[in-house]
Amino acid sequence: MDFLPPTKPDESDCCGSGCRRCVFDVYEEEYKIWERRIKGNEDNGVGGTEEATLCPGKYTDLRIQKMDRVNTNTFVYHLSEQSGKQIQFKMDIGQHVIIKANFGEEYITRPFTPVQMTEFDKNLTLVIKLYENGKMSSVVSDWKVGDLVRCRGPVGSQIQYSCNKWGKILLIAAGTGITPMAKVIQTILCNDDEDTVIILLYACQVYEDILLKEQLDKWAEYWNFHVIYFLSQEDKKQVESKKKYNENIFYERISFNSLKSIGEQFHINFDDAKLYSFVCGPIEFEIDLEKNLVNCGMTIENIYRF
Numbered sequence: 001m002d003f004l005p006p007t008k009p010d011e012s013d014c015c016g017s018g019c020r021r022c023v024f025d026v027y028e029e030e031y032k033i034w035e036r037r038i039k040g041n042e043d044n045g046v047g048g049t050e051e052a053t054l055c056p057g058k059y060t061d062l063r064i065q066k067m068d069r070v071n072t073n074t075f076v077y078h079l080s081e082q083s084g085k086q087i088q089f090k091m092d093i094g095q096h097v098i099i100k101a102n103f104g105e106e107y108i109t110r111p112f113t114p115v116q117m118t119e120f121d122k123n124l125t126l127v128i129k130l131y132e133n134g135k136m137s138s139v140v141s142d143w144k145v146g147d148l149v150r151c152r153g154p155v156g157s158q159i160q161y162s163c164n165k166w167g168k169i170l171l172i173a174a175g176t177g178i179t180p181m182a183k184v185i186q187t188i189l190c191n192d193d194e195d196t197v198i199i200l201l202y203a204c205q206v207y208e209d210i211l212l213k214e215q216l217d218k219w220a221e222y223w224n225f226h227v228i229y230f231l232s233q234e235d236k237k238q239v240e241s242k243k244k245y246n247e248n249i250f251y252e253r254i255s256f257n258s259l260k261s262i263g264e265q266f267h268i269n270f271d272d273a274k275l276y277s278f279v280c281g282p283i284e285f286e287i288d289l290e291k292n293l294v295n296c297g298m299t300i301e302n303i304y305r306f
Contacts, residue, residue, distance in 0.1 A: 054089045054124075056155045059100055061148040062087065062124060070127070071208055074176065075140075076115075079124040079149060087124050089154065091116050093161055093183050094306070097124070097153030101139040110136045111156070113179040113306075115212065116186070124151070127211055129176045159304065161187060166196050167274035168266075172254065172289050174203040174281030178211050180306045184278060189222050196224065199266050203230040203254050203281065207239050217244070228262060230254050256292040263296065270297035280306035 054060055062079040069075055080086050096113040115125045130137040143149070169188075171181045181200065188194045204210050210229060219225045228248045231239065236251050243249060250258055263270060270293070277298060279289045286305045293303055 054087065054097065054151065054153055056153055059150045059152045062151050064143060064145050064147050064149060067143065067145060070211060073131075074127065074129045074209075074211065077126045077128060077143065077149075079126070079151070082148070089124070091154040091183065092158040093187060094159040094180070094304075095154040095156040096180070097126075097151050098155060099126075099136070100150045100152075101136065103135050103139060108135050108139075113183070115179055115182050127176055127179050163191055163193050164195055166276045167272060168197045168199065168268060168276075170268065170275065170277040170293075171198060171200040172203075172277065172279045172281075173200070174285045175209070176211065177280030177282075177285075177306070178202060180280050181278060182212060182215070185219055185225065189219060189225060194224070197266075198225045199262065199268070200225070200227040201230060201254055201262065202227060203232065203285070205231065205233040207231060207234055207243065220246075226266065230258070254289065254292075256295055259292055259296050271299075273299075273302075275302060277303045278306065279303060 061082060063082050063084070064077055065080045065084070066078040067075055068078075091114060096111045098109050098111055100107055100109045112126050112128060115127055128140055130141050169184070171184060173181050185198060185200070188196050188198060200216075202210065202216075207229075210216070216227055220227055226248070228250065230250045230252060232251075232253045234251060239249060239251075252258065262268065268275065275298065277293055279286050279293075281289075290300070290303055290305060294300060
């Protein structure tokens with residue numbers, strides 16, 4: 001299976017939305033790696049060295065040390081070296097890893113953003129939501145502790161960060177779209193010289209679907225971090241009995257009107273050149289939020305869609 005060429009995506013696999021990292025970009029990258037292996041310019045790509053650092057251009061087999069169920073269709077997987085040692089790698093804002101797996105007579109690849117809470121996190125932790133009829137989801141659903149997962153990275157466009165580059169940043173995520181936001185939040189909150197204010201709008205269907213909740217609660221203790229939850233299919237009375245007293249919750253989808261309301265609450269000037277927004281979620285969600293942000297007054301150049 002290892003010497004099969006990567007499977008080219010169907011035209012229907014591309015959403016046509018101009019994603020910064022299209023499925024065809026990943027395919028071209030995979031094809032070049034396959035060509036190098038065929039020509040003998042690379043080893044077998046499965047790792048096996050004693051170094052813990054991941055490589056962007058070569059696959060390493062990592063072992064699942066632990067897995068936790070978050071809700072009905074979302075799991076957290078903790079990966080380490082085969083020897084059991086922790087992994088050490090550096091991931092910048094905007095980067096992710098690529099997971100490769102055999103699927104029938106082909107192999108498939110998908111990008112995932114590790115949840116990395118420090119600059120040099122010694123764990124590779126993946127939060128993965130399983131989708132019905134999804135190719136990679138059917139593979140991941142069979143993962144168990146002790147299995148090997150083929151991974152390379154970090155890859156992807158880096159977002160150039162400098163202290164106090166932004167006055168305020170508006171993070172808007174849905175579901176597992178929270179994972180790349182974690183790196184943005186961690187980078188700013190761990191810098192004592194930072195004055196940037198972070199406002200996170202996190203959309204989920206129900207309260208139990210909120211991912212990284214324990215970490216979000218810890219971040220909420222910082223003066224410059226605020227989180228607002230948007231629950232689209234939740235009963236308000238049930239949530240009121242279990243939420244924390246100071247949690248800010250909207251029982252609706254994120255809309256143009258709710259963005260304006262949040263803007264007023266946190267004194268956000270959407271046309272401010274130092275206001276930057278990161279958006280991550282399903283394609284339809286990202287397109288809709290980008291349009292609403294522009295209608296609020298933001299310039300398209302200040303909106304980054306993961």
